[in-house]
Amino acid sequence: MAFAIEFFLRRISQGLVIVLLVAFVIFTLLRIVPGDPIRIILGPMTPASVLEQTAKDLGLRDPILVQFGRFVGQVATGDLGRSFIRGLQGGSAGGSQDAAGYNPESRASVAELIGTALPYSLQLAGLGILFALLVAVPIGMAAGLRAGKWPDRLGLYVSSLFVSLPNIWVAVVLIFLLSAKADLLPAIGYRGFSYTIIPAMVVAIELSPVMIRAISVSVAANLGEIYYDVGMVRGLSRWTMIFKHVLRNAAVPLLNLFGAQMIGMLLGGLFVVEYIFSYPGVGMLTINAVFQRDFPIIQAVAILASGALVAINMLVDFTSTTIDRRLKF
């Protein structure tokens, strides 16, 4: 118990520092790239005097550190700022509707925008991981248990095939086959759960090859450990050894792979897949924000992503050390 408290205290404080650093870097980068945000907020037709006045009012002419301090203060209270572009209804405003004077209240809150999009992304990610596990666990296990035999080769072939398929191409092919030709599933936009299935398949195809290899390698390695043979000589059955001991030991490298690599792949995959399918998740929101230079959304998503990575890795490490008490974090 004391260990858990110390672990989380230490890791949360380290995590906060990391997230703060990431936030600072992103915040600074977005403000030193060419282009004055005030022009994006107010539109190209606004007179220069109004621009300058509004910029001063909004604090955009303060030193970056001051701006960052203010931003951190806002984030701490749960306020991620307001979109430059999007109106309260979520649609993009354009032109020079604020020529008469800018009212920040007319823009959508970033927290609300992300809050609306996040459940869709979580649903897609969750279903994608589930599909990937459904494919990777049986194939990977079979490959690991029968190393050198045909299931091992099957695992290798499947993962080589999947890893060499670009997800954009897979998406287009699946849309063509399952949606356009067979008319089994809807593909574009979102009007119900069935809209998640094809995008999740694309995500799963991207994730599963790494999982298959990792599962088969770590299961095979554990079968080579002395404790596995000795267990059977001690009088335990092969299946007891596999389900109670080999899987438990194999889980640790898998968890670490998940925290270190797969979450990154998943985030990257979501952006592309959501864009292809016009799926209304955080990925779509972010990509549109990038095209529109809607900096508050970009920085909020980046900070959230780094926070999620830190949190997931913290949980992964805690689970690992609970499974294998030799590990020290």
Place this chain on the structure above:
Amino acid sequence: MAPQSMSKPGSPLMEVRDLSVAMRSESGVRPILNTIDLTVMPRSVLGIIGESGSGKTVLSRALVNWIKPPLAITSGSVRYGGRDLLALPEEEMAALRGREIAYIGANPTSALDPTVPVGHQILEKLRAVAPQLSRQDARKRIIDTLDAVRIPSPAKRFDEYPFQFSGGMMQRALIVDALVSNPKLLIADNITQPLDVTVAAQILRLLRDLQKDFDTAVVFISSALGIVSEIADDMIVLDRGHIVERQPVNALLEKPEHGYTRELIAKVPKIWTGAAEPPAPSAQNVVLDVRDVEKTYEVRDRNAIFAHRKVQAVRGVSFTVRRGENFGIIGESGCGKSTLSRLLSCLEAPNRGQILFEDRDIATLRGKDLLALRRRFQLLLQDPYNAIAAHSSIGRTIAEPLLIHGLVPRREIRKRVSAVMSEVGLSPSLYDQLPVGLSAGQRQRVNIARALVLEPELLILDETLSALDQVEQAKLLDLFETLQARRGITYVYISHDLAMVRRVCARIAVMYLGRVVELSDNETLFASSSHPYTRALLSAVPTVEEKPYKTETYLLEGEPPDPIDIPPGCSFRTRCPFAFDRCAREDPRLTLLSDGSLSACHLEGSGLPAVDIAGLQPVATVAQTRPVAP
């Protein structure tokens, strides 16, 4: 399944007939075991002795039908309870394993799943073997058996993980695992090999007692004659896959019939009777002066927030080594020997105290001075495999230090390296070869050559010879002796091998829990030690001669205390058979005794039983010195 192996007393429990095992590889079939015949009687202990490579582990595994490719059984049968185990279907064999036939191997620390508490794994096995036992009953039975093998606080240990057990503890836990289901036959393959002598002696005595209590027959396999002879009733001698001799233990030791057996008996090192004269202490100047050195490590405490616990690895060690001397440091694993070797070789700095090499404090040296100093003393470690880079040629490996120190012009390097190679007994034709295929002994010679090429003055040998067999060890000791005569090198031997230390060291320090408890010259230490711990170590040495220190007087119980919670007073008193109330209050310091030795004991040698070296029998009748069951 009904027990089918209920045999009448007198009829054999297991019969092995005509058993042959071979290794199949691309280069053909190599026989490992040839037409082995043996019989195990109920409630007896059959000892099997053989050197490394004799096929004894393969034999022990064949007895439980655990032969995996590339090994294959080519002929024969292992009959148990009227059935041939080798022809048994997988499920029926699995039903016998753990229930009727138990197996314990030489590698206790990797025999269990590292991520599950030890007790839980034994529980899992017991419940698999005896499903009619309730969880509580099974748990209670395991905790009782853990108590029976003298694991302290067994209920707490039940929930601890394998890595929290020392090697000796783990071997006890595996004995519990094997015996808790009341098997009829226990195969013990080299189970004392990785253990310290004191712990090995405890395990042997324990196994002997348990064997009687549980009515189990034991097949006890070992490479150390001194160990098998302590426990076995009958003995089988295995040489390169053949049984060359079988006799009751006493007859085998007194009247060995086969030449190989005689050779084996002759190879067991003699410590008291017929030992060669030990080297004399040197009178030259002091080379290494260790003054009150301390080293503490910090480990994170899992049971408190932001707390660290201090592991006191070395606690105030002082000694001096003179030029041309062989100095020995002995002690059980965990006593701080290896930490001390790291401090001596300047890999780590002590927290307190000084180490002077020729009157200069090595902790103060930096940069060039440190490099120059490093040239003059070299460290040789135990593992000859990982110490050599696999991808560079042998000559290049040995030349490396010359290149680092820039001592010799490049064109002369080959000459220098070749000279050193022939000096340590490596053929200079190996110069351009990779180390693949070198034996452990040859590899250790490469390490020695790499150290010698710098012409060091002090060699620290941290268990350097422990991984080698007796023959190779003897050859290298001869080599060290020649080198000493030729170059005047000073050696510090750090070892747990008492027989080796007896042979080569002039002065010896005995360490216990990070401290030197006794320091004296070779003869005084072995003949009339004045510290109970040293006597306990000596009483536990596996030999075939009669020992001046009787096991029943000195045998230690338990293990050294945790170096985190060192008890107040004398740190040895928790295991000392002679402890009295002063020991709990006062920590004894090293004091000079009348025989010239230093000892950290309140008894100062006077309260210990007298030792009679002259009255020892030259060749022991081992059966009579067997420990008496309490």
